[in-house]
Amino acid sequence: MLLALYQILALLLLPLLLPWHLYRSLSRGRSPGFAERLGWLPSAVTKRLAGRPVIWLHAVSVGEAMAARPLLKALKSRYPDHGLLMSVTTETGRAVAAGFPEPDCCIYFPFDVLPAVRAALTSVAPRLIIIMETEIWPTFCREADRRGIPLLLVNGRISDRSIGRYRKLAWFFRHPLALFSHCCMQSDADRDRIIAIGAPEERTMVCGNLKYDIPWRQVPVEERHDLRRQYGIPAGRLVVVAASTHPGEEELLVPVWRQAAQQRNDLQLVLVPRHPERAGEVAALMEKNTLACRRRTTLTDGAVLAPGQVLLVDTVGELMKLYALADLAFVGGSLVPTGGHNLLEPASLGIPLIFGPHMANFRDIAALALQYGAGVQVTDTAELAEALKEFLNSPDLRQVLGANGLKMLRDSGGATERIMDVVARSL
Structure with missing residues (x-):
């Protein structure tokens, strides 16, 4: 019932979101990418991924995209026969991620409304979805689970500033968090916090911070x-x-x-x-x-x-x-x-x-x-x-x-x- 009410509210709010998003994108000199955000992926994307099992990795913006680089490289090396799709939410994130050599394609993440989510998942048919940090979208998570697609939350963190809000909304996040196969958190504190708002304790673990795995060197x-x-x-x-x-x-x-x-x-x-x-x-x-x-x-x-x-x-x-x-x-x-x-x-x-x-x-x-x-x-x-x-x-x-x-x-x-x-x- 709660998910159904959320989906109805999301659809009702979409007409208000679109003009705001259009203004935000154009004021920054970037395309709003409405087609992708509504789940209509370019044929070049679907053709490039066709015939291969797909791993879909989502990172919100520049910081998350940069943090994902070690994981992207490992996925590309370990699973060369898989298609690697990367999605982002922000325009600056797209500009940065589009320059990464590891993903086969880069798209905007769909709005969390059922038609957009279903269209995107149908076009891509991923074998696995990896979400960076704390992008918890109820409709997307529920639809992925309904299709039997494993969901991983990786590099997860709950900041000092946001934990209070998350606790107040634990009743809302508990269901989508339960749909994740595993939650790989950055630290013990992050693990305790996400369990407190509804993540299953037996599927939540500390894996460390991907950002520490960036290459390091002394510049000549x-x-x-x-x-x-x-x-x-x-x-x-x-x-x-x-x-x-x-x-x-x-x-x-x-x-x-x-x-x-x-x-x-x-x-x-x-x-x-x-x-x-x-x-x-x-x-x-x-x-x-x-x-x-x-x-x-x-x-x-x-x-x-x-x-x-x-x-x-x-x-x-x-x-x-x-x-x-x-x-x-x-x-x-x-x-x-x-x-x-x-x-x-x-x-x-x-x-x-x-x-x-x-x-x-x-x-x-x-x-x-x-x-x-x-x-x-x-x-x-x-x-x-x-x-x-x-x-x-x-x-x-x-x-x-x-x-x-x-x-x-x-x-x-x-x-x-x-x-x-x-x-x-x-x-």
């Missing part, structure tokens, strides 16, 4: 120099990459950067907003504060950034290259209460870290980074300014923290293999 000096030339950064500059920043965060960073730049003239800031469509807004903020900036999309071959000119990155899919050319990384979403972002990406390249107090979505990673001495957590802009000054003035400190980050990655992997054991049992 020659590669770093080549990357800097590609981005117009002259030799001799100390490069700070401020990544995945959010509204309100750039306003906090600008005075800190101005203070640092007044103390020495060899600094280069590379600013990477989490959503590149905000580049105009961020550029206006820079102009207001008399900071010169150059957008990535206007950077031509042979261009050189002027002293004091900020490189404003208004593209997607380049963050790892930018980390590779950096001397220091500030990981955003952490000075403002949005839950933080992935510290492991810069750490995997031996880049020392600075991050703010708001790391609820990455609490375990933040704790591990501090435990290993791979980075510094600051509570406000005053501490950020002090940490930035200390890092920029001490090459030895940067080297030690970078090496600690590589050790953290080396010691903390293994989630992919544990999840692949579950996949093998499910198939």
